[in-house]
Amino acid sequence: MADEIVGVDLRSDHLEDALRLQIIDRAAPLEEAVVDADVIVLATPVQQSINLLMELAKLPLPPNCVVTDVGGTKREVCRHALEILPAHISFIGGHPMAGSEKSGIRAASPRLFENAVYVLTPRTDEKKEAVERIRTLVEATGAQILILDPERHDRLVAAISHLPHVVAAQLVDQVADLGEEDPLYAVLAAGGFRDVTRVASGHPGLWREILLTNGDSIRPLLMEWKRRISLLDQWIEKNDGEAIETFFRKAADWRDALPVRGRGAIRPAYQCTVDVPDEPGTIGRIATLLGQHEINLRNIGILESREGDNGQLILTFADETSRNDAVRLLESGGYSVHVRA
Ligand SMILES: NC(=O)c1ccc[n+]([C@@H]2O[C@H](COP(=O)([O-])OP(=O)(O)OC[C@H]3O[C@@H](n4cnc5c(N)ncnc54)[C@H](O)[C@@H]3O)[C@@H](O)[C@H]2O)c1
Numbered sequence: 092m093a094d095e096i097v098g099v100d101l102r103s104d105h106l107e108d109a110l111r112l113q114i115i116d117r118a119a120p121l122e123e124a125v126v127d128a129d130v131i132v133l134a135t136p137v138q139q140s141i142n143l144l145m146e147l148a149k150l151p152l153p154p155n156c157v158v159t160d161v162g163g164t165k166r167e168v169c170r171h172a173l174e175i176l177p178a179h180i181s182f183i184g185g186h187p188m189a190g191s192e193k194s195g196i197r198a199a200s201p202r203l204f205e206n207a208v209y210v211l212t213p214r215t216d217e218k219k220e221a222v223e224r225i226r227t228l229v230e231a232t233g234a235q236i237l238i239l240d241p242e243r244h245d246r247l248v249a250a251i252s253h254l255p256h257v258v259a260a261q262l263v264d265q266v267a268d269l270g271e272e273d274p275l276y277a278v279l280a281a282g283g284f285r286d287v288t289r290v291a292s293g294h295p296g297l298w299r300e301i302l303l304t305n306g307d308s309i310r311p312l313l314m315e316w317k318r319r320i321s322l323l324d325q326w327i328e329k330n331d332g333e334a335i336e337t338f339f340r341k342a343a344d345w346r347d348a349l350p351v352r353g354r355g356a357i358r359p360a361y362q363c364t365v366d367v368p369d370e371p372g373t374i375g376r377i378a379t380l381l382g383q384h385e386i387n388l389r390n391i392g393i394l395e396s397r398e399g400d401n402g403q404l405i406l407t408f409a410d411e412t413s414r415n416d417a418v419r420l421l422e423s424g425g426y427s428v429h430v431r432a
């Protein structure tokens with residue numbers, strides 16, 4: 092939809108990767124890149140975005156251009172944009188609630204934002220055309236827009252993103268220290284530890300800036316976390332099995348009731364699994380069958396495959412109709428198919 096995407100980065104290797112992956116049409120220094128820009132997207136750690144706002148303010152920006160960002164906190168960047176940018180330049184804060192623990196352009200995924208919530212934090216008196224321009228851009232990624240004010244955004248993400256990252260990193264640090272005395276801690280680290288701590292691999296500089304720009308929302312949550320951990324400790328000390336079980340039940344119920352949100356290639360929404368014989372050519376046969384019936388298969392993977400045993404393929408579709416058509420077709424072909432909720 093854009094005529095041209097111009098990339099700006101401090102690191103030339105990131106720009107080279109972006110060109111090679113055809114994510115940008117050309118690379119340029121900031122002052123050159125913004126000359127004809129309709130939209131400027133700041134996709135750097137939060138403090139860097141604030142620095143870039145200062146640089147933008149010194150440049151002759153096109154009068155109708157709209158600036159947006161993707162930073163994990165919104166109050167600081169929105170406040171600076173209002174103070175720094177010329178009054179005729181619109182700034183619409185943005186934050187896609189999707190990402191990964193990986194950094195750099197090579198970690199990019201074209202479907203990352205599909206079905207993800209994408210928060211926009213425009214000022215209430217913002218120009219309608221400016222909001223619409225960013226809305227159109229975001230909707231093209233398949234994300235669902237949620238308009239929030241920056242304060243509420245920062246309070247919410249402190250609990251659902253920032254606290255979990257702190258807890259995960261703290262947990263890894265604790266086990267890492269134990270691992271100094273006994274290397275078997277790392278050897279035994281299985282699914283549970285890895286699931287709970289994946290986000291601890293995130294970029295340390297990025298998280299430093301998030302904590303520094305949202306400290307007043309995060310710190311009360313840390314106090315409350317301490318209180319709750321002490322309570323749990325008391326239940327264990329008192330052998331209070333009922334309190335412990337109630338605690339785990341409430342957590343499991345809330346976690347299980349979270350809305351399923353398909354996220355492109357990473358957590359797709361419409362899936363089924365197919366029991367298949369563990370033999371060469373199976374994946375090709377299934378993909379061909381679906382293709383012949385024009386069923387749009389988005390992804391195919393092996394869920395379980397043990398030598399000499401049956402395996403399971405996990406099939407992902409763009410929508411419910413395609414998934415249901417596929418289930419009918421495969422069942423009529425004698426396959427055992429299970430729909431995944
Ligand atoms: N990683 C996630 O899961 C995630 C999710 C949502 C939002 N965000 C937000 O997105 C922003 C970027 O995070 P990321 O994970 O994409 O980081 P990243 O490290 O993958 O990408 C940032 C890029 O910005 C470049 N850069 C840094 N400072 C610069 C500057 N002053 N001028 C030009 N280029 C500069 C870096 O070289 C790098 O290529 C952060 O504000 C983060 O809070 C991240």
Ligand SMILES: O=C(O)C(=O)C[C@]1(C(=O)O)C=C[C@@H](O)C=C1
Pocket residue numbers: 162163187188189190191192251252253290
């Ligand atoms: O999935 C992940 O790995 C993320 O950490 C993504 C995640 C989060 O869910 O907390 C991280 C930071 C953001 O600003 C938004 C999304």
